[in-house]
Amino acid sequence: MTDANRATGLNQRTWSRGGLHLRDVTFDAPFDHFDGGAALPGAASASSAAPASIEVFARIIATETDSTKPHLVFLQGGPGVEAPRPITPVGRSTWLARALEDFQVVMLDQRGTGRSSPIGSVSGRITGLDGVGDDPTDIAEALSRYRADAIVEDAEVLRQGLGIDTWSLLGQSFGGFTALRYVSAHSESLNEVYFTGGLPAIGTDPATVYATTWEGMKDKSEQYYRAFPGDRDKLARLVDLAETGGGIALPGGARATTERIRLLGHFLGASDGPEKLHYLLDLDPASAAFRHDLAAALPFSGRNPLYAVVHESCWADGGVTNWAARRAMPADVSADPTLLAGEHAGPESLTEDPELAPFAEVGQLVAARDWPRLYDADALRAADVRGAAAVYFEDAYVPPEYSLATADLLEGVKSWVTNEYEHNGLRADGYRVLDRLIGLARE
Template identity: 45%
Template sequence: MSAPGRNLESMNEMTSTQLGQLHLEELTLEVPLTTDATDFRTIEVFARIATRPGGENLPYLVFLQGGPGNEAPRPSLSPLNPSWLAVALERYRVIMLDQRGTGRSTPVGDSILEKPTAEVVEYLSHLRADGIVRDAEAIREYLGVTKWNLLGQSFGGFTTLHYLSTHADSLDQVFLTGGLSAIDRPAEDIYSNCYNRMQRNSEWYYRRFPQHRDIFRGLVEKARAGEITLPTGEVVSESRLRSLGHLLGSNDGWLDLYHLLELAPDTNAFRHDLANLLPFGNRNPIYYVLHESSYADGVITNWAAERVYPEAFRADTSLLTGEHVFQEWTDTVPSLQPWKEVALELAQMPWPKLYDAAALETSNATGAAAVYANDVFVPIDFSLETAAHIPGVQVYITSEHEHNGLRASSGEVLQHLFDLADGRKVR
């Protein structure tokens, strides 16, 4: 916590380095945690700026990572990573922002649980899209930029919509990939829609590999009997096992599921691979405890995914779930057990609205958005409802890629969005 009257600018720092021919600048800013002028708590926010040779005067493109709870990708060479970066660097200097609570932006970890639960819940309530947008604005002002551009992947696209709702004057063009969130809909609607899509993708998988349906049903029986234990000590519950369906939401995740189900369940290989493939239990706890809040546009979530669990999934244990979170994991997943009280209170949080449809319609937003026809995490029908509020953002609908199309296409999806925004392709 900063003392009253502290000069935040004195805490800001920028350093430079080289990664091959890439010029990298690393920026750390100290920013207010809240919008309350009487609240002197601060956090650090980290961003890395990548510039190609000769690109020193190019405009900025801010990349907002998916999540919540994931830091920005770390650039590397041979090949250049992230895979879309080369395309972006042709026309922009790329800012990769570690969203508050992740990476080097005052990350949230188990140590915060030393504080009373109410304090932890209050602190985490400031780590949503609204706080991330305030941090981005602080960076923009620090760099002396009047307008810049955004690339929002998944949750980063949700954050982009809030940016357009509140600070559209700061934005030139916006590009979204699997990130057109539903507006003015309860979380229950979104999760129900996603269950339907997971049922479809489950059936698609079993039509391709019919031998795996009975194998998975057998694994569910083992989970119900408490017979699957991970190296972490977690006794895998049925709901955790079925959450492997999140793999069916990416271009090549089905292959990981295939290889797992080829292994004997009583082997070390199976247990280790299963531990690595299950979502939510590793790395940043924000991904679990704040996940449903990502869909909370002015509502209380109250374990929405659990409350709308379909009868079809109860009847057929071969069906897999996706990015659906369950309360029972606070009892069965060792890494989440310490977060139980926090998760329970966050589930009852009356979240403020994030999106303003009227503001979006008057934002004069331009750019392009990739909408994946088979997306199991961000449903196409709700995405198109949202797209209607920003008609200047061209929509690219494709069934060629799943939710991770930005990364999986090695820049192809991003180039298509650039071409659409430039008028070189038709929507």
């Protein structure tokens, strides 16, 4: 490995494995790209409650040592999850294999994840926010700088540091939300943009979106029980067990109460999920295997705390979220815990897991924040960027009707509406999905 290019503000190390040439890049980005914005009541100013900068990491993957191919930035789903790590040799059916035919791929660890100043909790204290202190109001104020708008500005620092005039984007799920913000704020930096299950609603109360996803999850729950008729009774017994014992005890001191058990419905948003859920419910609830597997299956955990704490804020194109998914829960779902949830975050995930408990008060403050707008509809209409979007007709997390309305604002982006895939289409059949999008964009 070699150090290089410190004069540009980037620290770079190159290495090779399995036919891939990789360049690891770290750089400093401003912690606050927006000069403070509107602070939470009682919060210290940004200058006194946060560091001036944070370290951000990206890995550039190519098939040639000094490739002249253009760059494609992969924006990961989440929020709060780092970019994938390449496995060599690259599988021929993966999106990465297709991307490397045309591009060098930039895997960006979004701030607060992976090697980009990761946020977590260790021994009951929040880590990764040096200089912020322990006051929940100041921590919540700092976490307001971890949305798509800040991630885009970090990427712009990297692009300029690398001396790249323009590059392209591939956004999966929340990564698509981030890509849309990129088009809205910096379309002049982009050649092409691809969305997979990631065109969000614009200017819409998140509770309205979640009301739609609840209806979708009701349908997916009933479809699941028709495929696995005995599993409704199994899940009802789990709920009874949770209700009588104050929650099912999990390894590490966590508990799973009724609403956390309901979150097992997130399996139903992926093509291979129903079988995974069935095999979990097939285990004896009293066994250690079941307790460990249940803990691993719950979507909000201490591994990626930002996923739970700022999850709803990614939908907030202005306004206050105030636990929008819980506010939007239909009465029939509330009355029947066998009707499962998807990515419907609630405050219990922050109180029933010891690793997330330090974020409980912070999460309430984040939910009460009045967020600025993320997208400018006029800028989206004016953007001269070509691309394509995979809109999944039965997407459990990003309703297609909102995606298509947003796609109408993007003159250069063509939509592919399909029921061949669930939300995980890019993971399930990545080569074909990305190849179809590239073909659409370049017709």
